[in-house]
Structure formats: C-alpha cells, structure tokens
Amino acid sequence: MSEIKIVNATGLACPQPVVLAKQAIETSEQVKVIVDNETALENVNRLGTKLGCEVKSESKEGGVFEIMLTRKSGVPLPSENVNTSCDSSAAVSGPFVIVCSEDKMGRGNDELGSLLIRAFFHTIAEQAERPDIIIFYNTGVRLTVQGSEVLEDLKVLSNKGVEILVCGTCLNYFNIKEQLDVGIVSNMYDIAGTMTRASRLVSP
C-alpha cells in the first residue's frame, strides 16, 4: 500500500475541498481529507462514492471531520468528469427520496410487477448510492410487514441509515399495523413534507 496523501481543506469553502480531494485521489491510492464543516464532509463523501472509492469518515474534536478515500484495487476511476460544483449537491437542496406507492413495480402484470419490485430493492440495497428516505404508502406498505419478500433488503437499508417512512393510515386500512417489521409508522405531514423538500424523487 502506498502512503496516504493528506489534504487539509479546513477553512476552505465549497467547492475547494471537493476539487482538492479529487485532484489528490487521481494521483494517490489513498487520501485523507480534513474538513471543518458538514457540507464539505457530505460533498467529499459523495465524491468518493461517485469515484467508486471506499469512503470512511470520522468526526474529530473541534468540529473537524476526517474522510478517508481509498481506491478499490483494480478499479479505475471513472473517466468522465465528476461534477465538483456545489449547487448540484443533494445535501444542499434536499434528500434523495424513493416513493413506493404499490407493492409492485410498474403496471400491467402483477406477477411480473412483484418480481420486479424485489429485483429493484435488492439492487438499491446493494448499490453505493443509497436514498436518504424511502416512503411507502397505499399497497406499498405491504412491502414493510412480516412475510414481505423485500423485508431483508429494507432491513439492510435501514441498518445503513436509510429512513423508512410507512403510511399509518394505509397500515390501518389493510389491518396490518401489528405486522410492521421495518421502518416507522408515519403520517401525511411527514410524507408530504419529505416529498416537498426532496431534491430527487424516484418512484419504481
């Protein structure tokens, strides 16, 4: 393992920390970036993920964060330009939200739709870019109760910090509130509020 390159980006405003981190990781296998605000932390984290690096961040004393970016062996950095500007940052404009209004993916054939939704959540649970929040309502809430085929994947996401909001009215309507096995029972204020402030809303 080659030595770790250290980028001290404290006191620097966006997009400097991201630009410096990107330059450093292009020439070193492992880079430690030091920043002093949460926006920079999130932006550098996102850069690392986009570049396919292993990303580990630690909070240090005095509001300082250390982010360790490690290139995965044998994986080249993406050749296309990764955006380092600030206004594209999801953290600034709101969370990345997945809205699941049905227990199937797409319409037309139910058997196919339930197969697709399983493949969808499996993929979401495995990929590096995870949503911040997943909302379930209408028949979508059936995916969050005991016996659901995607429960395992939703639990993986939940353990990784993805917030899972489940419509309480819907659980009540289907009489399955007692069987809820992942996420928290939510209400229209939270659901509508989350959707309103989302930077990206994805619906399978």
Added chain:
Amino acid sequence: MNKQIPYYVMLFKSVNYALKAEKILKAEGIPHKLIPVPKQISSDCGVCLRFEEQYRIHIETNLYNKVEFEIIQQYSW
C-alpha cells in the same frame, strides 16, 4: 467486509422459468433469493435465483427435469 463469500446463481432461459423454479423452491422451503442477473454475467435485464452452497444439491434435485437452468458460482464481498 473484505472476505469473499461464494454463492451460486441459477440462470434461466426465460423469466417464466425463474418464476416456476421459485415456486418449487418455496413449496420445498429451500432458502433462496430472487435477484437481478449480476452485471458481470449478462447485461440483459434478467432475474436469477441466488442461493448458498449448502442448498445446491437439494435445489438441483428438486428442479431436475422440471426447469431448464444453469448454475454459476459467484463471489460477493
């Protein structure tokens, strides 16, 4: 999580075979998971069944002569 864990995927010629195989495995209570076909195997938008090594023989016995399939070993990390 640097340890490589082997697992198997079972590929089918059509989605309908995958569903048929799944029904059989469900009825038999054999643990498995329906997943998209890993990108390194095919870029088609297909699904396959993932299972652990210990269930391989059980699965093959149950599907033999009922569904056409192919098994490939994979590594996750």
